[in-house]
Amino acid sequence: xxxxxxxxxxxxxxxxxxxxxxxxxxxxxxxxxxxxxxxxxxxxxxxxxxxxxxxxxxxxxxxxxxxxxxxxxxxxxxxxxxxxxxxxxxxxxxxxxxxxxxxxxxxxxxxxxxxxxxxxxxxxxxxxxxxxxxxxxxxxxxxxxxxxxxxxxxxxxxxxxxxxxxxxxxxxxxxxxxxxxxxxxxxxxxxxxxxxxxxxxxxxxxxxxxxxxxxxxxxxxxxxxxxxxxxxxxxxxxxxxxxxxxxxxxxxxxxxxxxxxxxxxxxxxxxxxxxxxxxxxxxxxxxxxxxxxxxxxxxxxxxxxxxxxxxxxxxxxxxxxxxxxxxxxxxxxxxxxxxxxxxxxxxxxxxxxxxxxxxxxxxxxxxxxxxxxxxxxxxxxxxxxxxxxxxxxxxxxxxxxxxxxxxxxxxxxxxxxxxxxxxxxxxxxxxxxxxxxxxxxxxxxxxxxxxxxxxxxxxxxxxxxxxxxxxxxxx
Numbered sequence: 293x294x295x296x297x298x299x300x301x302x303x304x305x306x307x308x309x310x311x312x313x314x315x316x317x318x319x320x321x322x323x324x325x326x327x328x329x330x331x332x333x334x335x336x337x338x339x340x341x342x343x344x345x346x347x348x349x350x351x352x353x354x355x356x357x358x359x360x361x362x363x364x365x366x367x368x369x370x371x372x373x374x375x376x377x378x379x380x381x382x383x384x385x386x387x388x389x390x391x392x393x394x395x396x397x398x399x400x401x402x403x404x405x406x407x408x409x410x411x412x413x414x415x416x417x418x419x420x421x422x423x424x425x426x427x428x429x430x431x432x433x434x435x436x437x438x439x440x441x442x443x444x445x446x447x448x449x450x451x452x453x454x455x456x457x458x459x460x461x462x463x464x465x466x467x468x469x470x471x472x473x474x475x476x477x478x479x480x481x482x483x484x485x486x487x488x489x490x491x492x493x494x495x496x497x498x499x500x501x502x503x504x505x506x507x508x509x510x511x512x513x514x515x516x517x518x519x520x521x522x523x524x525x526x527x528x529x530x531x532x533x534x535x536x537x538x539x540x541x542x543x544x545x546x547x548x549x550x551x552x553x554x555x556x557x558x559x560x561x562x563x564x565x566x567x568x569x570x571x572x573x574x575x576x577x578x579x580x581x582x583x584x585x586x587x588x589x590x591x592x593x594x595x596x597x598x599x600x601x602x603x604x605x606x607x608x609x610x611x612x613x614x615x616x617x618x619x620x621x622x623x624x625x626x627x628x629x630x631x632x633x634x635x636x637x638x639x640x641x642x643x644x645x646x647x648x649x650x651x652x653x654x655x656x657x658x659x660x661x662x663x664x665x666x667x668x669x670x671x672x673x674x675x676x677x678x679x680x681x682x683x684x685x686x687x688x689x690x691x692x693x694x695x696x697x698x699x700x701x702x703x704x705x706x707x708x709x710x711x712x713x714x715x716x717x718x719x720x721x722x723x724x725x726x727x728x729x730x731x732x733x734x735x736x737x738x739x740x741x742x743x744x745x746x747x748x749x750x751x752x753x754x755x756x757x758x759x760x761x762x763x764x765x766x767x
Contacts, residue, residue: 294521297514302761304511309758312508312556314482316751321479323743326677327486328430328476330456330467337626338412338464339608340369344599356385358589363582365591366611370397370462371404376595377461378588384438386461389595395462399424402443402457405464409455410447420448424459429481430468431456432491439465502565508556515757516549541756548749555750558725561717569720571713574697574706580653581706583617594619594635601637613703616649622703630702642704650704651687654697659690664701668731671710671718672698675728676736681707 356378364379367389374389388395395401399422410417422445425431431442439458442465447453452470457463480486485504490497519542526533534542545552564570586594591612598604598621609624619635634640651660665672666683674680684707685699693711700707710718722728727742 294518297518301511301514301518304507304514305757306761308504308507308511309754309761311504312511312552312754313751313758315508315556315559316747316754318479318481318483319747320744320751321475322483323740323747325472325475325479327480327484328466328468328472330464333628334467335464336609336624337628338409339626340371340408341605342367342369342374342607342610343605344374344595344610356380356387356588358587358592360588361585362588362591362612363585364612364614365595366609367595368463368609370395370401371408373401373404373462375462384460397457397459397462399443401462402459403445405457405462406443406445406455409464413453415447415449415453419445421446427488427492429486429488430454430473431466432486432488434494436465439463442466498563502560502563505556505560505563506565509553509560511757512549512553512556515545515753516553519545519549537756537759541753541760544749544752544756548746548753551746552750552753554724558721558723561720562725564717569713569717571711571717572709574709577654577697577709578706581616581650581704582614586612586614586617586619590619594621597635598633598637604633604637607631613705615646615704632702642701646704647685647699650699654687654695655689655691661688661690662686663688665698670730671696671715672708673728673731673734675722675726675734676739 360380362378362380366377368375368377373395375395376387376389378385378387386395386397387393403419403422406419406422407417409415410419422443424441424443426441427436428444431440436442436456439460441459443457443459445455445457454468455464456466458465485491485497485500490500522533522542523531523546532539532542561569595610598610604623607623607625611622611624613620613622613632620640621633621635623631623633625631632640632642647662651662654660663686664683665686668674668680668682669686672680672684672686681700683701685701687697687699689695689697694715696710697706698708699705727739727746728734733739733742
């Protein structure tokens with residue numbers, strides 16, 4: 293049996309060790325450079341002023357029947373056009389509120405978004421190139437599906453900035469620089485096998501990641517067993533039965549083998565194989581909190597009323613967050629401020645009664661406890677490049693899953709939901725893969741030192757395993 297284990301470990305090493313080394317080395321880069329994305333606060337800060345100075349501006353739209361039930365609406369300017377993104381159930385429509393027709397986002401319209409962003413980011417006014425594309429290396433994810441085709445604008449600035457604009461809404465949806473692109477080719481791209489040709493086929497990419505990480509689990513687990521067994525039956529007076537290169541694989545494997553296993557196992561878990569950790573979605577609860585949807589005619593009247601309030605000048609985005617069938621809006625400003633207003637444009641901050649209502653809806657027939665958190669707990673926290681909103685309302689439901697909801701203190705929207713499945717994912721992925729066991733180790737530079745030390749050890753194990761596989765391949 294031991295002989296077969298040696299053979300399995302050897303040939304699995306030939307198949308997987310190069311990938312394991314790649315995962316380790318790219319992990320060093322990912323400690324400091326994240327995959328590119330356009331931060332929402334930066335996108336909002338770059339928007340032109342909404343400037344709803346006159347009720348005539350919101351003239352309505354002929355493309356949607358007045359009695360159409362509206363789930364949500366967001367109003368922003370794209371160049372000089374006043375654009376409303378209207379959600380009706382699972383469908384989305386984009387309208388020009390001034391002309392009353394469906395908005396057509398062509399290259400010229402998208403260029404207005406690019407020029408506005410260039411002004412905000414102090415880029416040259418004239419971009420170097422503009423192209424229309426369906427997918428590329430930085431937009432292969434399904435999150436861009438509803439925005440394709442995309443318009444990509446490139447500048448000749450020192451950072452070689454590239455901005456992607458949605459052809460559906462005219463919004464900026466992705467931002468990259470040369471530095472981020474370069475380091476991601478050494479970091480997230482090889483680490484996640486995020487190559488365009490593979491990633492654009494979501495099912496094939498998922499299967500590749502699941503199968504390769506599962507093989508890595510078997511490789512590490514068998515290696516740990518063999519390493520411990522050989523250590524227990526070593527010749528007396530020697531730490532290891534091996535010499536030379538094999539000694540450099542055996543000893544680090546004894547020390548860091550368990551970390552190699554937990555990292556590849558948690559990477560396997562991150563793919564949520566076979567839906568084992570499916571949870572944390574709050575779509576039904578969001579609909580329940582929203583209540584009966586408004587008619588498009590009602591929404592237009594509300595927008596007209598808000599446009600007549602001169603004190604609301606300076607906002608750049610306006611979106612609805614209906615609560616219990618009552619129209620409420622959130623006005624966003626370039627400096628990051630968000631103000632919750634009612635249908636007439638008056639301030640309507642979230643009240644204790646609003647939070648109590650939400651808690652009762654979320655809890656249903658169960659009891660709940662509400663608390664305003666100013667700092668992280670075990671399931672809601674910031675992780676370096678992934679900031680969380682604070683303060684936040686936490687609603688703990690006393691049900692069989694111990695469900696928790698975290699509510700935005702300004703809007704009342706559900707920011708996160710945790711249940712038994714998502715809590716399992718939190719410990720199996722965030723804790724094991726990112727060493728995010730708690731605030732003590734999460735803080736820098738403690739986290740950096742721990743990650744660098746463990747990555748160095750695991751990289752040595754994998755690299756010596758790869759080196760050992762090379763002669764096997766040549767034979």
